[in-house]
Amino acid sequence: MQLPVMPPVAPMLAKAVSEIPDLGHTEPKWDGFRTIVFRDGDEVVLGSRNERPMTRYFPELIEAIKATTPPRCVIDGEIIVASDGQLDFEALQQRIHPAASRVKLLAEQTPASFVGFDLLAEGDVDLMPRPFRERRERLIAAFGSGSDQVFLTPATSDLAEAREWFHAFEGAGLDGVVAKRLDDPYQPNKRAMFKIKHERTADCVVAGFRWHKTGDIVGSLLLGLYDDAGRLQHVGVTASFSMARRRELLDELAPYRQDESAEHPWGGGADNGDQLPGAGSRWNAAKDLSFVPLRPELVVEVAYDHMEGDRFRHIPSFRRWRPDRDPRSCTFAQLEQPRTAMLSDVLGRG
Known part of the structure; x- marks a missing residue:
């Protein structure tokens, strides 16, 4: 060439x-x-x-x-x-x-x-x-x-x-x-x-966190939304925090940490159609996707661009905690639905 x-x-x-x-x-x-x-x-x-x-x-x-x-x-x-x-x-x-x-x-x-x-x-x-x-x-x-x-x-x-x-x-x-x-x-x-x-915002339940690759600080918060059947579905993570903030989050989340033997929405197998956060990565088989379970009582507001299926397409950004929100009110129904369009509509323009 x-x-x-x-x-x-x-x-x-x-x-x-x-x-x-x-x-x-x-x-x-x-x-x-x-x-x-x-x-x-x-x-x-x-x-x-x-x-x-x-x-x-x-x-x-x-x-x-x-x-x-x-x-x-x-x-x-x-x-x-x-x-x-x-x-x-x-x-x-x-x-x-x-x-x-x-x-x-x-x-x-x-x-x-x-x-x-x-x-x-x-x-x-x-x-x-x-x-x-x-x-x-x-x-x-x-x-x-x-x-x-x-x-x-x-x-x-x-x-x-x-x-x-x-x-x-x-x-x-x-x-x-x-x-x-x-x-x-x-x-x-x-x-x-x-x-x-x-850019849109959504209120999500925080039901777990993953450790940061550098050690004993928070790497990411695991986000969930309730579906029509009342099941908490994993929809993505939010992870843009400073190192100092990651250390602070560890203390803030400590009261909500749940023993692994306790019942958790994302415990057990994935044979019921739920979206669970612990599946292996097809991009990196060695990547650790295990998580620390939290009682699903915390609500966080995140900013996102759009959904792909039932998950955030890109990692959403942390905006603020929402202590005023009932976790059970964090459902897929709050998400804005874009106007229906086809690729032929796009490629036929201009």
Whole structure:
């Protein structure tokens, strides 16, 4: 492979802001695996955000990329998986598997797509120093009509439309929107773009904690919500605390610690359909996911962006304790439901 921009390349990043800036260019924020495609003729490499190749995990994308993109190019974008017309990040995670036979099967069962949003090189030309305005124009020309697996991300220059997209696209599983300066060069590993994500709050029951990797302080609080059957379901953790605060939490939680022999909502097996927090990690088999059980009497308010199924998609942020809330009132019913949308609605815009 001989390209003017060679792998690995660290992708340009975005910093979070609360409002959509009027920069003349806004795109949907895709919830997938950030990927830079390097293509030199029949040779294609898929580079990940951590600069490691992911080519072997998505074999079905190779031919689709070769059929859609210029013979020699470098394209920044996102690998996504859709189920029932909406993004399915859980299915996407399952695609990272060490067994070649499993990779082949999943490529057939849950095929991935690639959404391109920046052109870093074409032919012998390094486009990274060029303004984004030029890179976007060349990307549109390079993609042509796209395909059923390789897409050009839609974009708008209208701030009012960008605000509408922010709300309209969430129901299809998108994170929010990204705003870009039209005059900026491509800046690897720099937070030179702006991301605007949904933020909501929820009151959750704290029913356990995990130890911090450094020793005898709190690592994370385990969060639960009650379902319609009155069962406390594990929905995620909150973990953004200073070291001093982690030590303080150990003393604050001490009165609620429960003997392992006592009855706990997350004790016993997982054969009743409940979501339990002690299952093994498919990413790291050696990772200790055991927890210290707490009586489910504490309520905490957390901020989150959106749910994936019945769990927080990203780790929510601790906001405050809620001693005024009855733990039994912390149910899934409090969660805001986004507007229904389909990926076809998103890709048909712009």
